[in-house]
Amino acid sequence: MAGAERSARWRAAAGRLAAGSALLTAVAFLPWLSGTDPALTVLRARSADQAPTADQLAAVRAQLGLDQGPLPHLVHWLGGLPRGDAGTSWVSGAPVLPQVVNALGVSVTLMLATLVVTIAVAALISARTLYLGSRRRLRDHGSGTAAASLAALPKFLLASLLATVFGVWLGWFPPGGWTGPASMVLPALALGVPSGAVIGGLLDHALPATFGEPWVRTWQAAGYPPGRLVRPALRRALAGVLPQLVPSVVSLVGGAVAVEKVFNIPGLGRLALDAALAQDLPPLQTATLLLALLGIAAGLLVKALRGLLIGPALRDGGLAAPPPPALGRRRSTGWVLGGCAVVLLTVGVAGLLRDPSQVDTAARLLPPSAAHPLGTDALGRDMLARLGHGALRTAGVALAVTAASTVIGVLLGMAGPAGEGLTEVLSTLPAVLAGLLTTAVTGPSAWGAACAVCLVGWTPYAAQTAALLEQERATGYLHASISFGAGPVHLLRHHLLPAVLPAVVRNAVLRLPTTILVLASLGFLGLGDPPPTPEWGRLLAENQPYLELAPWTTLGPACALVLLSVLAAAGSPAHWTARRQARFPAGVRRAT
Template identity: 50%
Template sequence: MSARGRVGAVLSRVGALAVIVAVVGSLPWLSGRDAALSVLRARSAEQEPTPEALASVRRELGLDAGPAGLFGDWLGGVLRGDLGRSWVSGADVLPSVLTGLGVSLTLMGAALVVALLVAGALCARTVVRGARGTLRGGPGGGVAAALAALPEFLLATVLLIVVSVWLGWLPPYGWHGPRHLVLPALALGVPAGAVLGRLVDDALPAALRERWVGLWRSSGCAPRVIASAALRRVLPPLLPQIGLVAVGLTGGAVAVETVFAVPGIGRAALGAAESQDLPVLQASVLALVFLGVVSGLPAAVARRRLLGPGLRDAALSLPAPVAVTTGRAGRVVPLVCAVVPAVVICWGLLLEPLRLDVASRLAGPSWAHPLGADSLGRDVLARVGHGAGATLGVAAVVCLCSYVLAMVLGFLPGLAAGVAETANAVPPVIAGILVAAVLGPGTVGASIAVALVSWPPLAAHAAALVQETRAAAYVTALRAIGSPPSWILLRHVLPAVAGPVARHAVLRLPGIALALASLGFLGLGAQPPAPEWGLMLAESLPYVERAPLAALAPAAMLLMLAALAVSLSTLSGWGGTGSGLFGALRRRRPIVEGVGA
């Protein structure tokens, strides 16, 4: 990378961070709520909110200084290490944030260890056989893709039900010792490790078929030496993407901490958003962004050390991936994952999702309630069927909006670069928390949050295709014979871009639905009594011992949705070096570089 390119990259990242800080600092003004009224009610529910009392609170908090003054006071306090006082408890924010940050760092560290172990296990077969010269065909990747497709909140729920409730091996909630760390670390680390393993496992076969490997093997080099050199060959180009996976741990930590009642910074941010405790929310979001930035730094440092001083500025690329063939099982899985939910949804649509049958509360499966009833006596099958509209229908609208925005910005790559950098810096859960603080929790806010982080990969794909099409020989010939630029754009460039980007957007549809479900699970999306799958799962967790099907039914639908995302990614040929895997999954960090050019 040239010096100008490095300066541009640094400025882009600084600009992205500045935008996030500006949004966080302006939350009291952006929320549109009377902050003085919120503070007054938090301090004393009985006190009358008279104009005099509200004015006194505004003077105390500095809210009468206006948006600019309020932001300046907040930013100055942050630079001095003063994060303010909680509007709910009145306590200093900094000690509680540091405590939560320590818990989250411990959890993320344990999750990173799990991720490395999982990645090593998934790559072991390819490394050993490739170093010995016995590798046949391309990478497998089926197990890795399936694990990577699991949202953290869904895996955490399954682990809670199976390991804690049914088997009783580990404690389900709390933070009182090493035993309480195991399940949260597994829920957070297994999907991340699967992504890391898939990235490396996809790149290794091609590297192990390069000429230098055969030369080293014929010279008598030990397999471990060849394996080490092959890993060194493929890791530098992958480390930026691995860094994005590490950044994505911050978003997943919010859901995992909520499921297992871990007192980390993510759970604190979610609770502050729900109670409108904006000082705690501001500090928690800043801490999460800080974690994301710090998580990505080791990958950059490791890449520089692996490349050495001679190649640090080189645009090192991966070897061409080995083609992966899809067997019969790989074609049956998407069919099953599409047909079974379709049958369940159609059956459920014939039933009433809001009808209360008090006598059947938490009842098991029966002719009247094929999947049982929830804690209020509502039919689970009916709510699963009607929940498809709240989950898949909204996801389709969000996907369409992301596609339109990506098509517009794809023709303006210079304008979109900085905005895309900002969107890539924010995991969907953090975006959901910020939007909920401004608009309040609900379907509209969740849709906006997911849309804000869904368009950059589509825009990068569109920009790459626009550049490729404009450089084509026939387009150059059309310009040479005097064809109008608008005619070339509408008749040749736009059709060549719209189709592939639309197929890319369809691949992302299951991932967007999973993102919306995760926000619903955290209470940031659809609100009761809406039959939304993520919300249904959250409502059923407290009663999972008595009515497991009420939680397992929406969980099964989401699992099949994740499996469908992986199957579509594989069948469409987007899985070569890992970018297609990211293209199909909803909450992994979007990879802008090299998407479907």
Template identity: 50%
Template structure:
């Protein structure tokens, strides 16, 4: 048993190293992988009027070392990186390192403020549970955690910056400029932290030791502190992932509020094909993610103490959040009605005489800057987004099932995948193959499988340890028979339901890439792209921005309520091991 555990750990470590090297290799080879000619980009940056002759382009390629081949290019980049040299910007001609450091300092300040907001919000959500021993904070926290940062940023800018005029909406010139970006970035993270702790606390407060402490006269404050210490160690890795989410969400928030951070720097470099600056920015964001994971691991070990470091610590299963079936049904009905109504209209018809028209019976959600019907674009955009998300879910299901039988390999690869938010992968993919719906789908698919593979691995382990499989082996059943008739049918169903519950979350990830210009391109009617296009005239026609914003909020609510209702039904259901079957627990589903 110990040898199997050591083998799994060594496999995870090796896979983690190989995946990290592969990611670094992709970053180093961006000039070679780019779908555009880097020489043409540099020529346009140096002199927009110079003619792009073969001689001029060849001279630039020789100067950049692009003619030497990918291996030589990668070796030269790695050697410079080891010496602290990130190269020279192709656009500005300045060293990349100072720009990366300056952007990183701004982003760290923003992330620090957002982390403060997250901690305060998480504490406010957890406090009622600590006081009463139970509460409904988990549902509220789950809803907040599901709201995308870019959506919250747009709403905050519209309400507090445009309508109320209380706070500045762009720039980075003082503490007041940090308030709205920190709120937009910190509220979803605070909802996630509050949700994790609030879901776990009631079950911990029902444990035997709490009853004994109360009987011995221990104060409520001391019991609450001990319960938090009991809850936190198993949740610390999730907190590390929340910090990684801050790094990814910072890209969209910095774009909305024109904050000169590392995320906005990376996005601008990708759009202008300034690949050396993009390489340095992506490395900084990757370093943030890996550092967050490493810090979370160290904090967890310190909280556990030497006695439990090897044994680990698990929490009792959280109580399911009770959601009435009318909630997801209502949200789904509103979305389906809106989408169906929009599909009956033409999303590409241009009528400049009614541009930025207010909602009316002719145009129920108004029109955009070109006079196109917002309802039509909302409906057709939903159809393409949900279809793409369904394909990604299917691909993630297949990958998750395959890696479920290789837990060591899956764990190592998942560590690297979890350190890369979809936005960062989307930037890399866009730099290599160009922005588009296919590139956005590839970016989300590359990192959407870890939760499914972890669920599949847990179920495979449970099935293999069940008594009925031992009986099957005893009567001479072949491994192939056991795999196809027992293991796969027992694992595929729960993991498929898990993948289906992740569909709205994947659609939101695609919308976020579209909002950043990394997904579908104009004139495609994609939700994130609609929200991005409406930013330019949000003061004159706020309904054009509110329509996709409300649709995304409904989608987030559907993701939360649907997952909570499904988990509640599974929790209440009683399954008894029967012939050829095993009782298996559903994994918690994140959004």
């Protein structure tokens, strides 16, 4: 057993080293892959108003040693790290390490504040299920409408709304900058509320399975009060959700670029994006290395915390985790499902009958009326038309990306320690940086942006799959199946996949709005479909500056995004839970 554990640790370490090396090498090649002269990009970043001459470009190449190629730069940069030298910025000429460390401190502080908000929101969402389950009054999983609605809130739009209302109108908190503890409140809310909704939705989905386990029924039969069940049940359910909580919050260190821009926060994500756009390699490489190290630290922390929550069960095979009960769907869920579908279908059909590209400068930013039911944008284009024409494209691409990311995540989550190391390294990589790397090879396109999101979007599903498989392999009924002669294919089909897929699909459904918005942000930066493509996320990004002046320009796309998320959550395949329960005879569950 000790030898197997040691071998697994070595494979995980090798996976981390390989993934980190590949990532840093890819970043080192970015200026040369982009198709643009690195000297030209650096010179324009230094002095955008001047037209560069051939002599100036030659001087920049000689100064930076660009003729040597990317590998000598990477080796030289790595050689300086042990001495605390991360190089100097190609644009400003200032030492890189102090500015990166300062940005990291800001981002980590914001991350900790976001963690508090995330935990609070997740607790509020799952409190009802925890209360009813401990009192044996749980009748269904619930539709997850609240979690899906909050998870669908665009972070940058929520940030703009909070800054306008609580920063400008009411003056309760600073609307921007980084001047003290009060500056953390609004950004933490903008980042923590959607993240907490995702975690809360996953926990709310896991708690019914926990309250259906034999030990709960035994405790209840022994006369334990309901309050005595809350702590162990929560501890049991958190073991499967924890791999999503810590990496999701840590990934905000580099992935909160949009919110950092709204509040003018000098964080690490913003620094990495600015360096990538300017092809300023030393700060970009240093920020990428710190993000990878943060991901590894988060993975090790999750592993340690899960060991504390579960105890010796994973080591000794004593974890009892029978299938969750097959709970019926409430009638109200069907009404929610039908209502969302009708509204989205009506908007789509009505919008398809209008021209989304017709520009009327005399009708700029008109409020909703009979002629324009959802108003017009800054160019006088009909918002209903753009919303309807973008519905199929938005939903189709987002669903395809989510499905691909889920499949990749499940496969890599089943790969063992090597996949674990790869997941940790890439979990904190900003999608924008992945988009720059992908676009450098494929060029700006919708599918290039989709590939960029897939490049980093699989990590939450891989972490969740690995955690659930670890728990499932320690169960008594799995050992009983093996003793009855079950082979790997039978275990995978009848035990492991049914234990993993429902929770992973639920996670994917809750993250669907995030996928839509990440795709939109890549397009907004010129890494995806160019304007004037009528795509929901792009509509939000384009109309964000007019949130205070013309709120209807963002209200339509935001509501459509929420309705799509609720529709997906309410229609998620809950019948898989019943199928899984049917595969385990009651006598076998009692025996194990």
